[in-house]
Amino acid sequence: MNKGRLIVIDGIDGSGKTTQIELLKQVLASQGVPLQIISFPRYEDNEYGKLVKRYLEGEFGSINEVDPRKMACLFAGDRLLAKPIIEKWLAEGKLVICNRYVSASKAHMGANLPKEKRAEFFKWLDVLEYETNAIPKEDLTILLTVDPEVGQKNVLGRHPDLHEDNLKHLEEANKIYLELSGMEPNWEVINCIENGQMRSKEAIHQDIMQILSKIS
Numbered sequence: 001m002n003k004g005r006l007i008v009i010d011g012i013d014g015s016g017k018t019t020q021i022e023l024l025k026q027v028l029a030s031q032g033v034p035l036q037i038i039s040f041p042r043y044e045d046n047e048y049g050k051l052v053k054r055y056l057e058g059e060f061g062s063i064n065e066v067d068p069r070k071m072a073c074l075f076a077g078d079r080l081l082a083k084p085i086i087e088k089w090l091a092e093g094k095l096v097i098c099n100r101y102v103s104a105s106k107a108h109m110g111a112n113l114p115k116e117k118r119a120e121f122f123k124w125l126d127v128l129e130y131e132t133n134a135i136p137k138e139d140l141t142i143l144l145t146v147d148p149e150v151g152q153k154n155v156l157g158r159h160p161d162l163h164e165d166n167l168k169h170l171e172e173a174n175k176i177y178l179e180l181s182g183m184e185p186n187w188e189v190i191n192c193i194e195n196g197q198m199r200s201k202e203a204i205h206q207d208i209m210q211i212l213s214k215i216s
């Protein structure tokens, strides 16, 4: 890995993104890999992120009441503000790992739209994020899939947000993530479930390391 790469780790709430990124941080740092990690949304960092937090706390209405495009603009605004730092890291040759990216808006906001309106929404969002805002395009997206019930159980201790609290939403978002993995280039899918339970953190980590080892 001798030039900057933008790797996205995505998946529904409780799929283990943060856990895996923490493991990657430890292992890649010990191997001397130049690494930067950024996690979206950044709830406290800027006004877009603060509005995202208020949306997820239900302040703007239920999932069915909010306009997915308006909400997607908030998530996109937060990412836009991170563009200079991500571009700097990439120019320095860093491996940049993103906890959620544009794919998360597609899955979570798309889940709030009727199926027949999703393709148009994805196109609109690609134009907003990658052309209008011109944020860096990811080189690879690693999708962690879990049964939504298991994901929801994994985050039971957390104060549930509008998405985590709604199993139907998580199921829809999970389906969209899987659809995106078949539609968009450079996705790798890791099934994190075996016999109805989470595979071990270490086993999932090994799968991620194997995928990363193929990146030149």
Ligand code: ADP
Binding pocket: 011, 012, 013, 014, 015, 016, 017, 018, 019, 020, 154, 155, 198, 199, 200, 201, 202, 204
């Ligand atoms: P996410 O960032 O995708 O929401 P987290 O990494 O925060 O998910 O994980 C949610 C919870 O699930 C945490 O309590 C974490 O310790 C637990 N967890 C994550 N991966 C596993 C795993 N493979 N096996 C068991 N528990 C896990």
